[in-house]
Amino acid sequence: MGMVEVEAAVAARFDPRPIERRRIGQVLAVVLFFSTTFGLLVLLTLLVDVVQKGLPWLDWQFLTSYPSRNPEEAGIKSAIVGSFWMMLLTALFSVPVGIGAAIYLEEYAPRGWFLRLVQLNIANLAGIPSVIYGILGLGLFVRFFGLGRSLLAGALTMSLLVLPIIVISTQEALRAIPQGIRESAYALGATRWQVVSSHLLPIAAPGILTGVILSLSRAMGETAPLIMIGALTFIAFLPSSLLDPFTVLPIQIFNWTARPQEAFRGLAAAAILVLMVFLLLMNLSAILLRNYYERHRPH
8 A cells, every 4th residue: 555545544534523622622611711700800899899888887886786767877786686596497497307308318218200209399499499489488387377477487488498408418418428338337237227327427417517508508698588478677676586577687788778878888788798708607617517527527
């Protein structure tokens, strides 16, 4: 075979598609880089604007005063306490139920079409807009059970919102555990609950805690469900029982942004800074807890 025939055979076998895919990948990488940069610039611009407007209003008097129609006397004390109780009650209602449901679905429920149907519905519930949960809370807790615009009704509504997220994150943490750990424990005579409590939960704790804290941080920043149940009211006192009216930081921010006075814009920006600090601390705690349990979990 001559040189001409060899070159023709090589050219026939040459496939230009890898080069085309490489070029397409490079173009997509550039597009995604500029998209990410644009999003970060917009976020940074908003953050700088919030800091400039809110920092002059952020002081101890702002943190320890009740809301007022006078901007110079207004504060977020009732909103901070309401947010604390809302997160505490939401965790109390949703975390045990969510983790228990995930353990049952992953370790106890028989495999079949019914389990697949339940899993599909849980995944759909995790993607439903939060305002739908507000409508559900309004019809179920506020009107049907007669709880009114109370702290308990708000916490139960938020529990419905975060429950699918907790279930999914717990299931994913349990699925990540090698099957050999379960089989080894069963081979030594352990019961199913002993395997779950002594082996699976300690190993899955980092993923479970991360999912729980991130879901609660999402609930802390939600406004639409609480507006739907009628929590959009002026609250200048601390709730003394679970059936008292309440307010939270997102609701207070929404109230101030609806005011025509420019001073309330600064108050809203200051409250946004406080809310951002709370969310940052919750997300940081999720990272620290995950790292701690990953270093100390059993192997």
